[in-house]
Amino acid sequence: MAIPLIPTLVMTIEVVNIVLLLGLLYVYVGSYRKVKSEFTMGLIFFISAFLVKSVVLLATLRLIFRFLDEISDTRGAPIFLILVNLIECAGLVILLRISWE
Numbered sequence: 374m375a376i377p378l379i380p381t382l383v384m385t386i387e388v389v390n391i392v393l394l395l396g397l398l399y400v401y402v403g404s405y406r407k408v409k410s411e412f413t414m415g416l417i418f419f420i421s422a423f424l425v426k427s428v429v430l431l432a433t434l435r436l437i438f439r440f441l442d443e444i445s446d447t448r449g450a451p452i453f454l455i456l457v458n459l460i461e462c463a464g465l466v467i468l469l470r471i472s473w474e
Contacts, residue, residue, distance in 0.1 A: 379451040380438045386458040387431045393465040394424045400472045 397420045405413040441451060 377438070379455065380434065383438075383451065383454045383458055384431060384434050386455065386462055387427055387434065390458065390462050390465060391424065391427045391431065393462065393469055394420055394427060396469050397465065397472060398424065400469070404472075 398417065401413055401416045401420060404410075405417060437454075438451065
């Protein structure tokens with residue numbers, strides 16, 4: 374049985390997002406240890422929330438794609454998931470690059 378391309382692509386992008394979020398968490402925790410800023414603590418909570426969202430989404434994507442296949446003949450929703458994940462990934466790359474400096 375072949376692995377479906379779109380679900381695999383969405384899950385791969387989500388794994389990349391998780392890695393980027395872990396990188397951001399590493400940067401912000403290191404920064405917080407030096408500065409002890411409330412703003413940095415807020416960023417840590419913000420990134421943690423995104424990380425939980427990404428882990429939960431990754432854990433449930435297979436069920437989501439199964440559900441979409443059962444209720445719809447179109448492939449529009451999975452393509453939408455790819456676009457949303459790619460946009461999130463681009464934003465995280467930019468944020469990590471800026472934060473790393």
